[in-house]
Amino acid sequence: MKKSSIKRFLGLFLALAMILGMTACGGKKEAGGVDDDTIKIGVVCPISGNSAIAGKYITHGVEVVEEELGGKIEIGGKEYNIEFIYMDNEASEEKTTNVFQKLIEEEKVIAIVGPDMSKCALAGGPIAQKAGCPVVATFATNTAVTEVGDYIFRACFIDPFQGKMAAQYIWESGYKTTAVMFNNADAYATGLTDAFVEAYEGLGGQVVAKEEYSGSDVKDYNVQLTKLASSSPECVFFPNLLGELGLQIQQARAAGLTCPIVCGDSADTPEVGEVAGAAVENVAYVSAFSAEATTDAAKSFVEKYTAKFDGETPNSNAELAYEATQMVLYALQNADELTREGVRDALKEIKDLELPSGKMSMAEDRNPIKGGVVMQYDADGVSHYVSSINPN
């Protein structure tokens, strides 16, 4: 028995030696980009899973660009076919890494639009960076996303800016005390909360209550909301995910919190109003974009979108996907050469690009410089533009 077991071990270690001998051979760098006359762009978003609503808006946003182009793009006097490849990441980190590998290695895309969530962008980012494929994340607001490397860009503003915007708006509206309830299991919520508290207290405001809950599966917030209500704040801040906000708003009103409620940009979906019902009145949120904006770029985008999707109003997800795609197209048209590296260099140089949310330039840290808006819901669950906020 002993003898044969020693032999088995020997065999195993033989295998180990072989394996370790081979580990030195890594994969070679793929060129990727333009195959004959076709340019491929990957789109990564949660088509299924518990963020499928966001995924729907994202695909719609990109489809508007697709329709604008009609499958063709002219670069430097030459016409290319352009193809968008939509990939489902189920809002999971693991699936995002798979999808990134597939797009980069198999489909050989020149750039990737998405994913929309910070956690997914953080998981996929290192792969794209290693392979040298530019990524424009749409809604990944966590600061660390673009710190992964010089191939990672984003179309949205970052968490601290959102928290700051909310703080600035609440303070300037004259509310001196605010209570916060946030999801301590979510990077988006904790990021917004930290930035909000810092900015709000910096302005002179007072956070009178700060209650936490854990995870998107929580459906009953009454314990936290009762505590918030007992601190009788002048304003409430809910920096949580859209799947949670509807119930929170409804339960907050039932718990006696009649003051204004301010949310992060995740509240920018008609579904929030549908879940919350009439309770959604007087709920404001900071956002990148308003469909009521009056610039030409915004009007034309909203018109095309509503015409294509039976009167559906675009939200931030759709608009950011549209903008991220436009950024990639701009980079394609301004790139010195049609390679992933060329696109990356052109993305870095974006200046005064006319987008639905206004003029946008790329900062050195690969985050866009652009303003934001504050929107407010009325009793029918329709949001209206309140004011614009610029970073100061």
Add this chain to the structure above:
Amino acid sequence: MKGKKWIKAVYPAAVVALIYLLVTALRGVGIMNGYYNQVLMFAGINIMMTASLNLVNGFTGQFCIGHAGFMSLGAYGAAVVTSMLFKNTDSVFVFLLGLVAGGFAAMIAGMLIGLPSLKLKGDYLAIVTLAFGEIVRALLRLVKPIGGARGMIGIPGYANLGWILFFMALTLFLLRNLIHSPFGRAFIAIRDNEVAADAMGINTTKYKMTSFCIAAFIAGVAGGLYAHVISFIQPDNFSFTKSADFLVYLYAGGSGSLTGSVVGATLLTILPEFLRFLADWRLAVYAVILVLVMLYRSEGLCGGLELPFMRIRRQELYEEPLFGKKTKGKGEQA
């Protein structure tokens, strides 16, 4: 005879090495790319997770549904070693140390949770392990130095297909031998009838504990590998959904069969990726396939079956045959 035995001893390892060589060769030629490599890496990790879960659920007859909790402890344990304690040392030993540390972190947690709760049986134990998984997740969120809810970023990508295949092979090798050892016999006795096992003089709590701790250790190592593949971990990645995934792999493959764990984990990791051409219908079809498997083969794809090299026959356990040539005829002693 001797040569044949030697071949038999080596060929499972050779098969794993061949898989690796084949993948490397195919990648070199360009038929396989990083995408396949990535999926295979996750498949390898899932095999380790499923096989270790099989030890508890399939062979010892307990019901653990918080296995992702052990995985997360392993992932965090390993990541802390490689990206915080030895941040600037880029060495294989740091990686191995990290994996072992992750394994031990998970094992200690397994011990802590096992001691008070392994007295429980069936559904009650299931609830405790479920709670355990959630507690780990909730606690990891609170620890700020390791990123809290935001998770750990920038874990070095040390793990590659070679390492994962090696640890997977090692896991299967150890588990196979364990199951055919006196320990394993005790596990199976407990699974088949705990009261009878107790009456036979088996210290059931001790053996359940052993099984639980070994499974936790393996899950911890698998978690460590996972962290070094994905290079970004956050507590919510190891939610109950993930534990449920492993349960699905286990029961679809066949519980109580190590071959089943390999088949289940591999097929069900690859299947959702393979179905990508179906676009929106992908997950629906995946679920339908799963239902069909369970309807027509409720014991799992490989339930009750075991590949020859995953099995040890009784006669192979002894240098000198206990029965056979020496005995002539019925009951006649030479």
